[in-house]
Amino acid sequence: MRHGNKINHLGRKTAHRNSMLANMASSLIEHKRINTTLAKAKVLKLFVEPLVTKSKEDTTHNRRIVFSKLRNKYAVTELFKEVATKVGDRPGGYTRIIKLGNRLGDNAEMAMIEFVDYNTTYNAAKVAKKRTTRRGKKKVATEQQAAAEAPAAE
DSSP states (O other): OOTTOOOOOTTSOHHHHHHHHHHHHHHHHHHSEEEEEHHHHHHHHHHHHHHHHHHTSOOHHHHHHHHHHHOOHHHHHHIIIIIHHHSTTOOSOOEEEEEEEEOTTTOOEEEEEEEGGGOHHHHHHHHHOOOOOHHHHHHHHHHHHHHHHHHHHO
8 A cells, every 4th residue: 555655656666767867867957848748747757856946055065966957068058057046036937837748658647847937938028028108108198298399488
């Protein structure tokens, strides 16, 4: 029975699962998004989000903790330099899982996992949106006309 065991073992022994998650997390940090099965994406999300939280505070202790999980110094460097600066103000929820459908060979559910702040499709609309009000422009225009007429009247 599996009373209270909430981790998905993915049909692998502990060492294999830890190595696979470390490799997938390194690929996610390097490429900012990867395609995998839905079950692996859900487990990877639980694996990588605490590491991103640790990377917000750049201390030697946190770097060593993250390196013990990832075992890839280039991924650790990129996580602490690039990813941490982008997600510094976000309180959590650093990754997003998008379902892609089923794989042709074995009909497995596929998903894409990505960092939320690196998706340009969703974030472009928020950045490019400008607020314009006609009322403010008319007010400025009338003030300029009044200023131009005032010296002419004197």
